[in-house]
Amino acid sequence: MVHPRVLQALATPLIGHLDPAFLAIMNDIQARLRHLFSTSNRFTIALSGTGSAGMEAAIVNVVEPGDVVIVGVNGVFGTRLATVIERCGGKAVRVEAPWGQIIPPDMIEAALRRTGPIKAVALVHAETSTGAWQPIEAVGRLCRDHDTLLIVDAVTSLGGVPVEVDQWGIDICYSGTQKCLSCPPGLAPLTVSARAMDMISRRRTPCQSWYLDLSLIADYWAEGTRAYHHTAPVSMLYALHEALCLIEEEGLPARFARHRLHSAALVAGLTELGLTPLPPDEHRLPMLTCVTVPSHIDEAAVRQQLLQTFGIEIGGGLGPLKGTVWRVGLMGESCTEANVLTFLNAVEELFIRSGRLSAPGHALQAATRVYSRGV
């Protein structure tokens, strides 16, 4: 769901992407993104592509052929990071954990000690395929100790839980607009530390991607230069600007608390229905709840009925989790008590219809208890 003000912003008549009035909007987006990422990084922009383009930009700008990158693999997006590293001639050292678990920082430390010179460590903060919430701060310290860059995928986390780029020592952090920012998909917020920009400027080889070359994109976004690189997606940037205004109006602490509250109510209700979260409680993301579905339930059929009868879309499992989990998003504008209760009610009703449940109301009661006492 997207706020009506964001839809309205999308429909703003267009002006040229180098028009001074539009450059002012770009400047304001940069300032608001710095606040969101908790960073003072000069290079903080919205890349003209989806979150996956953000991932590719983060990798291809720093990894040169032969460079070694330690990558945490515990779901779809860690796996994708390793692929992107290998596509640009890098060597991906995979540190693996079961899907639904985090990558323990001490496994990263062991890999850092074991392996020769390491260009970067890459981790997914919020693994959308499993709901696991990766701790970053401890890894940031390790990366400083080993003089290694830290690259973090915050596609699903940004705007829903704290992302402390400077405090945690993240060098490159990218996100997507369509998760907790509640803006349509199409842009990748991206911030890069001075340390990483310096490394990029000293590459031995030109970045293999011209479109995602951050040294060229820096000149396009920087006040003063504004050197033409490509034509920015004007309407999408209007929308992002409005979404960032809405986030600032709510305030980040209130926004994070809202995600925690509704997630707790959702989990309480789902647990009552026999669906238990896959990640352990202490590593469970609030905006994306991945629950194991008992095998006697035809999970795909229920998802289809949810969409067709109730207009509620939830995700199925990916990769090894296909057919065994549901992924329920409560992100940004969609993270509301109304959505939690409507969804729980719909699932209860479908379970009752299929004879899997006889006494209704337990899930709603469990959720309501959370709302009464808070988290």
Place this chain on the structure above:
Amino acid sequence: MVHPRVLQALATPLIGHLDPAFLAIMNDIQARLRHLFSTSNRFTIALSGTGSAGMEAAIVNVVEPGDVVIVGVNGVFGTRLATVIERCGGKAVRVEAPWGQIIPPDMIEAALRRTGPIKAVALVHAETSTGAWQPIEAVGRLCRDHDTLLIVDAVTSLGGVPVEVDQWGIDICYSGTQKCLSCPPGLAPLTVSARAMDMISRRRTPCQSWYLDLSLIADYWAEGTRAYHHTAPVSMLYALHEALCLIEEEGLPARFARHRLHSAALVAGLTELGLTPLPPDEHRLPMLTCVTVPSHIDEAAVRQQLLQTFGIEIGGGLGPLKGTVWRVGLMGESCTEANVLTFLNAVEELFIRSGRLSAPGHALQAATRVYSRGV
């Protein structure tokens, strides 16, 4: 300018990018793009990036390290093509012509005969930096004769002049949404022949870009598979769909005639003001008129006044043409008699104010003569 119906489409509430209702829109976009490109290519999609991402996708999917590509260089975008070819390890054989001129097909032929095995020939159909209109059909025949792929940049031409992908033998053709399609920037329409898709499937090395890997993107757009790759920019695709509907309602022949008419009127008026088109008449694009500005005119000051006083944005010169030309776009929804006359009037007024012109009205009269007699 974008039609109000396109702005309205942008503001449509979002649905999931894998929702069956959205997949139907993707199918319809594919069908309408095939019509626009005059092709039956199965792989005809809108790439999730701007026109420059389309260029990069066209190159990195077929060019492997060591491959030789002949590239026409007569402006900014031919130069950029050569850069992108070199960034993926290809060898760019530049066939050069002065800015404002076309690349003569016999120069391409000579290069094809002179050089060893050639992977592809890459040409810019409408060179936005100079207004030159490159003939493609003759080069298409040469490419078939030499068993070489033909890659064509149709960013500025598509929807404004004929782009006959199948008839001309183009293998990869990409465009942008913000030129003659009158849709906001952010997507790159792209079509790929079966011959090129076959070559892509037989690559020796994986495509260096995961985000732009057309074999993966094909599985995402193809009916039947719809394998998740990235999250499509839903709102932008709504907008493109509506823009394509508007184009079909007008009809391509009428749309092309409209661009010819207003361009002729614009050139007649500008000539009267002492501004002459850079490309020779037979190779002058209708949607982008590049005129030489006499040295006694402070061209940047006039452009700034046009924007500030009249809200009219025109382009300055790029590269070697910086400070010596204006580039006036008449594209899609902006290609109207009202815009032509308003612009000519504004320039006349500014010239009179600066003492460069004493008798007003000549430019408008010249334009009006074109409108009276037609082209």
